[in-house]
Amino acid sequence: MTAIPPLLPRHTPPDAAAKDFRGNKLFRHMTSNEIEALSPSVEMLRYGKGEMIVQRHDQDGGIYLLLDGALLANQYAKSGREVGYRRIAPGGYFGEIAAIDGQPRSANIVAIEDVRIARVPQTLARRLFETSPNFMRALLEDMAGLTRSLTDRLFELTAVSVACRVDIELLRMATAAGGDGVTAVINPCPTHAELAALLGSQREPVTRELNRLAGLNIVRQTGRTLQVLDVPALTAEIERIGGEV
Template structure:
């Protein structure tokens, strides 16, 4: 079993620069851990590259471990027997996936597909087990994120059952804008999902997504050039969600 050094007690020290973007140490999974704890993992982490469209994890796979997304964007999805694709969530750089199977030891519950060229870092199952047993700070992050994921999926279930497609599109745009950061007035989503990818996430068809994006563009709320989608007026987008029956 991998041995993880104990977390040092909080103490005053000289501030250090955060790890660069794309470094496994910058992943949100490690946000509560001490630097020494994180750096001790380096030799046990496997780095992998995937091209756009590649399947990273397949539903019902029995592989263990947790994957950190260092670069790129991913989609968690599943296919019905009819061939219909159901999207659960879009995963952005700095996030991670695979924690549910790592916790309960059961097969993977969804597919994970690369939406663009992607780099991930894989924490093997023996290392995860050691962290579960030896690092309360690691477990704190896992528990917080599982609670957040449960809330998010609850919101999505409500949206699919109770609000219109147009409203679901607007809500998804607001989610992505929030993740992209900004000044509270505007945000840039880059690369933005295609209309087809967005349709999968909101449980609709590409044509309906295109209509709603065109409507928002006519209201000067969004503007798209290639794979760059700019939210020009975040408060107006939030107001539009409320107006057509959603909740912010």
């Protein structure tokens, strides 16, 4: 993915997505009245695939809630190599770190599909920090979860093979997609290049491992849909090649 300069966001009509932000997990411990009181201050935005929502070093301190689509948090080395930190799915959010410490953004956030976003301005976020224990409870829980996730990814990057990292990431996505515990459908599945950026690898080893799993009848990919045909077999394969589940 090539770095793209930030573009002006397209605002949705005031009532087009007015209720969607209320279901974001950031508000899960707040009462309906508390959430409703936020409505006049929350800004609704749209971005197209490939647009950059925020750029590393930006000073904006708002918190962004993803309503539809998918986002990638990434950074580019001077060589042009892309490093992906995490994908953000609907119901997720970003920007809380800059809202807390007032420092510039630490990563780019790029739309990898068309997206709708609700923006909580920095002034509102800081007021919630000071006045809403329920808001802060959710935020602290999520930051603890993110820290654990990034710790796991750092370990995987340094201790297991690319093939194993691909398998672990597929299992994460299959678990997030739900299902019956035996099969799962990941749609849309990240491209091989996007997976490589997330896993600290190149596209070719990712493609080789996906082809190997397909040959074992563990996965099947059709376009942007990836079916995990045998979740227990994928789990066993991770353990066989040196990973932990």
